[in-house]
Amino acid sequence: MRVVLRYIDIFNKYLTIIMGLFLGIMSVVIFFQVFSRFFLGLPLPWSEELARFLMIYTVFFGAAVALRHQKLIAIEVIAESVSKNTRRLIKTVANGIGIVFFIIVLIKGLEVMERVHNQVSAAMQLPMSVAYAAIPIGAVLLIINGIAVIIELYTVEEGEAES
Amino acid sequence: ACGGNTETAAPSGSDATEQQSENTNDDATKPTFESRTIALGHATSDSENSHYHQGALKFKELVEEATDGQVTIEIHPNGVLGGEREMIEAVQLGTVDMVFTSTGPVGNFASKSNAFDFPFLFRDREHAYKVLDGEIGEEVNQQLESAGLKVLVWAENGFRNITNSTHPIKTPDDLKGVKIRTMENKIHLDSFRQFGADPTPMAFTELFTALQQGVVDAQENPLSVIIPNKFYEVQDYLTLTGHFYSPAPLIINKDLFDSFSPELQDVITKAAEEMRDFEREFIYQQEQEYLKIAEENGMEIIQADEYDFEAFFEAAQPVYEKYADEYGDILDRIIATE
Amino acid sequence: MALLLVIAMFALFFIGVPVAISLGFASTIAIWWDGTIPLIIVAQRLFTSVDLFPLMAIPFFILAGTLMEAGGISQRLINFANALTGHMTGGLALVAVVTSMFFAAVSGSSAATVAAIGSILIPAMIKRGYHKNFSGGIQSISGELGVIIPPSIPMILYGVTTETSIRDMFIAGIIPGIFIGISLLLTVYIIAKKRGYKGDTNITWADRKKAFKEALLPLIMPVIILGGIYGGVFTPTEAGAVAVAYAFIVGVFVYKEIKWKEVIQLLSRSVVMSSIIMFIIANAGLFGWILSREGVPQMAASFFAGISDSPIIFLLIINALLLFIGMFIETSVSIILLAPLLMPVAMHMGIDPVHFGIIMIVNLAIGMCTPPLGVNLFISCQIANISLIEITKAIIPFLLVMIINVLIISYVPWLSTWLVQLLN
Ligand code: NA
Ligand code: NA
Numbered sequence: 011m012r013v014v015l016r017y018i019d020i021f022n023k024y025l026t027i028i029m030g031l032f033l034g035i036m037s038v039v040i041f042f043q044v045f046s047r048f049f050l051g052l053p054l055p056w057s058e059e060l061a062r063f064l065m066i067y068t069v070f071f072g073a074a075v076a077l078r079h080q081k082l083i084a085i086e087v088i089a090e091s092v093s094k095n096t097r098r099l100i101k102t103v104a105n106g107i108g109i110v111f112f113i114i115v116l117i118k119g120l121e122v123m124e125r126v127h128n129q130v131s132a133a134m135q136l137p138m139s140v141a142y143a144a145i146p147i148g149a150v151l152l153i154i155n156g157i158a159v160i161i162e163l164y165t166v167e168e169g170e171a172e173s
Numbered sequence: 174a175c176g177g178n179t180e181t182a183a184p185s186g187s188d189a190t191e192q193q194s195e196n197t198n199d200d201a202t203k204p205t206f207e208s209r210t211i212a213l214g215h216a217t218s219d220s221e222n223s224h225y226h227q228g229a230l231k232f233k234e235l236v237e238e239a240t241d242g243q244v245t246i247e248i249h250p251n252g253v254l255g256g257e258r259e260m261i262e263a264v265q266l267g268t269v270d271m272v273f274t275s276t277g278p279v280g281n282f283a284s285k286s287n288a289f290d291f292p293f294l295f296r297d298r299e300h301a302y303k304v305l306d307g308e309i310g311e312e313v314n315q316q317l318e319s320a321g322l323k324v325l326v327w328a329e330n331g332f333r334n335i336t337n338s339t340h341p342i343k344t345p346d347d348l349k350g351v352k353i354r355t356m357e358n359k360i361h362l363d364s365f366r367q368f369g370a371d372p373t374p375m376a377f378t379e380l381f382t383a384l385q386q387g388v389v390d391a392q393e394n395p396l397s398v399i400i401p402n403k404f405y406e407v408q409d410y411l412t413l414t415g416h417f418y419s420p421a422p423l424i425i426n427k428d429l430f431d432s433f434s435p436e437l438q439d440v441i442t443k444a445a446e447e448m449r450d451f452e453r454e455f456i457y458q459q460e461q462e463y464l465k466i467a468e469e470n471g472m473e474i475i476q477a478d479e480y481d482f483e484a485f486f487e488a489a490q491p492v493y494e495k496y497a498d499e500y501g502d503i504l505d506r507i508i509a510t511e
Numbered sequence: 512m513a514l515l516l517v518i519a520m521f522a523l524f525f526i527g528v529p530v531a532i533s534l535g536f537a538s539t540i541a542i543w544w545d546g547t548i549p550l551i552i553v554a555q556r557l558f559t560s561v562d563l564f565p566l567m568a569i570p571f572f573i574l575a576g577t578l579m580e581a582g583g584i585s586q587r588l589i590n591f592a593n594a595l596t597g598h599m600t601g602g603l604a605l606v607a608v609v610t611s612m613f614f615a616a617v618s619g620s621s622a623a624t625v626a627a628i629g630s631i632l633i634p635a636m637i638k639r640g641y642h643k644n645f646s647g648g649i650q651s652i653s654g655e656l657g658v659i660i661p662p663s664i665p666m667i668l669y670g671v672t673t674e675t676s677i678r679d680m681f682i683a684g685i686i687p688g689i690f691i692g693i694s695l696l697l698t699v700y701i702i703a704k705k706r707g708y709k710g711d712t713n714i715t716w717a718d719r720k721k722a723f724k725e726a727l728l729p730l731i732m733p734v735i736i737l738g739g740i741y742g743g744v745f746t747p748t749e750a751g752a753v754a755v756a757y758a759f760i761v762g763v764f765v766y767k768e769i770k771w772k773e774v775i776q777l778l779s780r781s782v783v784m785s786s787i788i789m790f791i792i793a794n795a796g797l798f799g800w801i802l803s804r805e806g807v808p809q810m811a812a813s814f815f816a817g818i819s820d821s822p823i824i825f826l827l828i829i830n831a832l833l834l835f836i837g838m839f840i841e842t843s844v845s846i847i848l849l850a851p852l853l854m855p856v857a858m859h860m861g862i863d864p865v866h867f868g869i870i871m872i873v874n875l876a877i878g879m880c881t882p883p884l885g886v887n888l889f890i891s892c893q894i895a896n897i898s899l900i901e902i903t904k905a906i907i908p909f910l911l912v913m914i915i916n917v918l919i920i921s922y923v924p925w926l927s928t929w930l931v932q933l934l935n
Contacts, residue, residue: 029786030778033570040567040752044745051350053373055362058564065570069561069793072786073531081787082529083889085882085899104528111536118554125266125551128320130281132258132357133374138281141562145554212804219851220674251847253803259559268552376564379746381667381677387743403670406678 011165018158022075025151029068029075036061059133063141070148077108078155098163105159112152119145204436206243211236211429213271214260217401219250222459224397225273225421226250228328228452232423235444244437246271264426265321271425275330277356279422283316288503291496292364292489293482295418295507301329302453304510305420309503323427325445328452331395331460332415336408338390341473343412344481345369345488353391354380361417363492368485384408395419396463397456405470412475414485423448513807516541516798524883534884535794538801548804553797560796561789564748565664568623570785571751573890575758576630577781582762582769584729585631591726594719598710601703603639604649605696607632611653612692613733615660621842621879622788623751624657625650625890633894641708644905647895649699651887651902652909653692655876658842660688662740662747665875668846669868673854676865680872682934683865683927687873690926691916698912728761784893788886795841795884802840809852822860826921829853830874834914837878841886845875862924869927873920877913880906 043057076082088100123146126138213232215225226248233246254260254269258278263269265282280287288309295301304310305327314324335342335353342348348370355361357374365372373389383389384407392404393416399405423445430438467474493504519540523533535557542548579585592606599605610628629650636646658665661681670677702708735757736750745753762769769777818828836845850871857867879887882903892902920926 026779026783027775029782030775033574033778033782033785034775036567037571037574037752037755040571040749041756044749044753047352047371047373048744051371053352053371055357055359055372055374058374058376059357061567062562062564065567065789066558066561068570068782069786069789070557072783073790075783076787076790077529081783081893082531083787083791083892083899084527084529085524088525088527100526104526107523107526107528107536108532111532111539114539114550115535115554115557118551121551122266122554122558125321126262128282129262129265132278132281135359138262142554142558145558218674247806249803251851253847254800255556255559259555259562263552263555266551266555267549268555375746378563378667379565379748381670382662383746385678386740386746388746388749401674403674403676406676 011161015158015161015165018078018154022078022155025071026075029071032064032068036064056133059131063131063136063144066141067144067148070144071151074148074151074155077152078158080159101163102160105156105163109153109156112149112156116146116149116153119149204434206240206434206437206440208243210245210247211270212247212249212254213273214249214252214254214263214269215273216252216255216257216260217250217398219248220401222401222462223250224330224452224456224459227455228421228423228448229273231451232444232448235447236440239440239444240437244440261322261424264424267426267428269426270429271423273328273421273423276420276422277358279317280358282320282322283313284499285313285316285503287358287360288313288500288507289420290358290360290417291500291504292360292416292492293486294504298329298453298457300510301418301420304507307510309507309510312503317424318427321427323425323430324422325425325442326449327420327422328449329456330419330421331397331456333393333395333417333419334399335391335393335412335414335416336399336404336472337410337412338384338387338408339410341410341412341475342391342414343475343479344484348391351391352389353393354383354389355393360492360496363495364416364489367488367491369488381407393417396460396467400463400466405467405472409471409473410475411467411472412480413477414480415477416485416489421452512541512545513802513805515544516801520798530883530889531791531794534791534798538794538797541801552800556797556800557793560793565620566789566792568620568748568751569626569788570782571748571755572623572627573630573785574778574781575751575754576627577777577784578755578758578762578769579631579729580634581773581777582758583766584732584758584761585635587722587726588631588729590722591730594714594722596710598712598714599700600710601699601708602710603632603636604641604645604699604703604708607636607646607649608653608692608695608699611650611656612660612688615656615658615688616662620664620747621654621657621876622886622890623747625654625887626785626894627754629654629891629894633891637895642706642905643895643897644901645702645706647888647891647897647902648905648909649695650894651880651885651891651906652913653695654887654890655879655913656688656692658876658879659684659691659873661685663872665842665846665872666868668843669850669871673850673864673868675854675868679865679931680868682931683869684872686926686930687869687916687920690920691873691913694912694916695909698909702908728765732757732761787893788889791884791886791889792841799840813852820860822862823922825857825860826862826870829857829870830914830917830921833871833874834877834881834917837875838881839884840878841884842875842879845878846871863928865931866924866927870917870921873913873917877910877917880910880913 039057039061043054047053123139123142126142129138131138213229215229217223217225219226229248236244236246257274260269260272261274261278261282264272276286310327317324345368348368351370352373353365353370354375355365355372362372375383516537519537520533523537539553542550596602596605611624614624614628633646633650637643661684666680667677670680736754739745739753740747740750819825854864854867858864879885882899888902892899
């Protein structure tokens, strides 16, 4: 099981680099949009949309990575005041609920993709399914990382986990 | 607040085909309607001078009256259910039943409706009504229907006009180097490039501050958008160019409409048509009021006969040439419509 | 359905399901239970809630903050601030408030204000011996000024949805913004005195001169951002990308404190941090959609409006309502839903629409700092590496001060209207 965890973490490392690149591209594109409009007098019609779509991808990919490290903001009222085993059980349930939600998001995300495929984006005239793909792909990543958290709960001692 | 599950509504009561007979006894022949709620969204304010909201209210009143309150129209104004693109998509997906929208995003769902976006295409209102309510409008409706969107009627936003902050716009030369915000629509962008401006697509929500701070100098919209959004606070000059005509389709989810009983379909269609006529008249009546507000707030108004229409019209022609392959035929037919 | 939605949300919060997932899953359950809206809305709404260009200010300003920190800009600004007020009690926390006021005049959003300043000052405060919770708390609350001092996205929304003059709203926000800023400075001073957050008394004039010289480039930064926005070069959202570019150039080429191979790591760290907040916004968008589809805000508004016809009692009720709603719903969403419903009631009671707008904005701004859904808290928690409960404990005194502020602003209309009348 720990091997699975290690593969997931290696995968996440590359995923994080890709997201970092996305943010880099967003910054460059929007800076260039300002530069081009103000100094060259050439407003770019596509820059805002490209940056926006990249941002949407980063939201769901980033959430998956944050989930793995249990960094998604939660209100942990009971988990702090119970025994180690109860805490593990509660955390398993909480993560299980998350996984159920992501499975619904995955199924419905694929459905939206199919339904909006003939719609094109306003500026780049891309099929909207390209942008919407962020939802099902993000859901898969969230499911994988939700499973990783549960595996970790049962294979790695508390406190031993790497942040 | 949502109604019960809505399977195909079988007409109950008397035979539908006989209801037209001249019978003084209403109760025996009047169709009854299954109780249901229809959610209708639009993205403008729910004020008294919002043509979308007044139109939506009219539609609601007509439908509820004709169905004895069995069918309720639930209006969601102010874009609380999302922006226009999102709501059209929601109608397509069936998560919102109806939307009353501008054509801005419609072309991305069905490309034919872009044909209405060409500069100086419609000579006047009557010309637009003829085209939209006739054969050509029907043709565009067909394409939208294949995307799951049924256009009940084409109501309107009105003709779009240019406002600017620094100087009056009377000729295409006056637009040279002017940063003007346009919708993210390729034909609109090309048109303003041909006029000599620097068209800048930008989200509507950012437009007011962008005008205020001078990120863009100018913008173009119908009076029904310019005035309620108070652009006169940040823009000094208004030219009544009427360069694009902006229709406003009332759209319903096609599967939902098909599931209605013929009686209800009839009620909905008739109410929509009556609403369309009401809304067009409303905008026409409001126009003088809007211009008065603009003037009172210190805008200099350049009337339709005070700007160089010929020069603008001439400058627009390359846009027609560029899209001749794609839209040439339908454009010719629109122009030929008397 | 609305009741089920709220109960499910609290149940999920309680067992420790992350806020974002709780909002999303509670909405999913409610839709499924109701049965009239297709579940596909879940996927559509998650997408469209973050498909908004103005939200890009969040990742940009988080990245700018990270670059400023890694590139040495942050340190030089802190040295400078320290040279100015470092000798005073609670010096650095005072700087957090003052810098937020300054930054608020650049930014239309509170989240961006907290991200931009907090990512520099929170670590600096912690380093200087301030408690983590206090550092995160003071930054969250100062960040509210981002929407109270103009420009302000919620004010634009209020102006548009109620047909009130946006310019008047902007002008009306200035005095309440400064007033709140001063009250926060006093609160910081009192708490700092009690806790013994001492100033650094060893600062000499030579230190000050050196700190000022070194901070020249960082101090030009707000001038460029501010000048760029008011000079019409870029929008407040685009300002985020300009801030990134400036911090990058200074950090990599001028100070040379960022190595090229570090860049991707800084980008990655920032993008995960911003996605944590954006993921909540995505799910909150779904949640809010269900509420408005169900007409919950309208019901609440008509209920509260019908209780009394005294303006004094009405304002008290409105304040309570808005504070409560602000706990669960994001500010812009609340404005869009409630302003058009409440403003006519307020006008009927003889309350000035601009004044009422300011009351709404300040109330809902407080909501950014109240759990369970408080964007400012989330950002500060991320930066200070503390939990929501920890920051909530630290923020309570500040929230009390804010509630006093909101009551003063409610019952002293000229704070909002005087400048408007003077300038019109
Ligand atoms: Na501000
Ligand atoms: Na809150």
